[in-house]
Amino acid sequence: MQRQLYERFAGKLFVVSKRYTKDPNGAEDVLQDAFVKIYRYIDQFRFDCPLEAWLKRIVINTALKYLRTQQPWDQATDIDEVAPLISQEDLSLPTLNYQYLLALIQELPPGCRAVFNLFAIEGYSHPEIAEMLEISEGTSKSQYSRARTLLQHKLQMDGRSPEPRSTEHQR
């Protein structure tokens, strides 16, 4: 049964862990720790949400914990920096595969990467992110803007993104 659970969800969850970590070894460590926790606490799953969402949250929390142990948020060099350029452009993604974008995300600084994943992909709001990462809401917003700027810049450098448009996108 444990093996079935692993084989069924490990693929998706591995991508989630890779989004939060920079190198594959870290992603494997996160996935390993997350699955051990999943097996340990699966009896606490109340069926009040999809199982995949529950598993994903455990992986996310494990990844955040891993990042925190690697470099605490308050010691991170990037988390409290104000973004040099607050980008409000729409980050369009024309026919890109996830492997390419995953590589771009992994190149982001840890704080930017975590905030961008939590906000853009997981769908957390800035107050929720601030609480999860124990940072201020303004820091979360600035980190998200900085992540978008960096991604936009990399996409433009690779010639995969059109010129930025001036649309209000940030919440």
Place this chain on the structure above:
Amino acid sequence: MSEFNEHINPIPHGQGDPNWQRLFDEASEMPPPRVWDAIERDLDREEEEQVIIVPFWGWYSTWRWSAAAAVALMLLGWWSLNIPAANPVSQVTPMASKQTSSEINSDLARNQTNESNALSRKPTKASQAITPENTDHLAQHRPIEPSKSTARTSERLAANGSAVRLSGADNREQLSLAQPELTSQPKVASVLQPEPPMNSSNQYIDDKPAQNTKPVSGEAIAGVSSSQSVTPKTVSGQPSIDGQIPEIVSSDIATANASSEMTVANLATRLVQLPAMHGTQRIVWFRPTETPIAPAELSAQKAGSEHWASVSVMPSSYNPLVSLQQATVMYSNAFAQNSTANPTLKSQADLSMAYQLSGGIQLSSRWSVETGVGYLEARSTVNSPVQTIVSSLFPSNRLSNLYADALNNSRVSDKQNSFLSNASLSVTPGKLGSPSASDPLINTNLYDIGRSQVLSNDYTFVQVPVQLGYQIRPRKRLGFTVLGGFLTNLFIHNNVNNQLSITNSDMVYRPVTLSASTGLRFRYRPTRRWSASMAGIFQQALQRGTRAGTDLTTRPQTIGVSVGLDYHF
């Protein structure tokens, strides 16, 4: 972030970027096999570490499962005692029907771990279905590849020094089937269903027994029957239960070997023709219909509107801070002439107890509001100067001191009967300018400032607190909350020295007073439902506790430590 909180983290309330979400929603990439190997090692290590029994750990769940296990043991014992002696292999009609064939045609059913799991949960099913044909059937058609659990089980048997002699791979396979593996499998909603036999390529085969039935060695059957509670000794003496099978096997191996011939004889003379091999069982995952929006809303609503009820007791020190009104200097005239000091009352706190039932609502992740009803037994002492001359004229059990006199003078009943009261019955000196100026005792009662009497005061209040709480560490196992609010005190009565009882009808104390309350609460929440809390509370009256026109003033202060038990809904 503690492990506890990792499972109650909020569901996202934002929207995210649809483009990015769409790209990564279905992204999947299988990790390398070494990840699963590492997970398996971790799980095995945890399994070994879980041998340590912590008393009352998860006691509610433990007791529930213990009760279920006890009932299962009793049923098993009853069943074993009621087995006909002449029927060594009980024949059970298979429970499975043809309709399960479609259901079991899933990938989950084909894994051997499930099968061993199912066997471990209901070991008797396998034993009941075993016949010579079926054992051979099993031996032939089980997946040949030995699993790690099989290897571990064999190692455990070898380590126990058991003298099991196995005749070939088929027997080992049968033994592995008969040995429920001790794994800490997570408890997931599952449906136990029988499973048709499989051939070596994991293909489900026909229900008919194999035509080329091979003779089964007695040791193989003995190996199965000893672990499956088929032999009479095992059935009557040591019922097989999940988690104890290996020990039973190791202790009963000799018995099993000794009785193998008899078991073989019985099996050989009783060929049971079963239509199908339905002995094995498996777990079928039940996945509810995934409606992501509704559960998310429910969970969000649930997380936002968490409420709790608590019962608490607060040992405290209650000091009413009793003093005479500034205008009540007339009492000073009643002091000894050689004294120029103003009359003073010194009140001191004593041990008080407050009992409270309260409920709270979580307004947001950090803010909460709570209210309830409490009962305060407040005790304090008042050090009061005593009368000297008049008190000597009256029985010693009469109150004859400044505090009691002030209380008596403040009582409406006394004022209404001031003449009679003061002139004949009371030892209270009259006030200047009052009708009692003609009191023959006026200015004859002298308070001796050098002598004092300690009077106990037993106040009783009903309290209704309304407090706001701000959680410093929200959703943590150990949380800190700063409390602040108001406390409505409903005065019931005050018993002075067990002789003078002041109630609301005496119009001395205000019936309702308001206090400010603040404190810091520590709450330890080991489970989702229950928590224990301890709070340091300081309460200060915002208004005087006595009515206007009375001779006394109180402005109570309370400092205490509240200890409570909370239940979260």
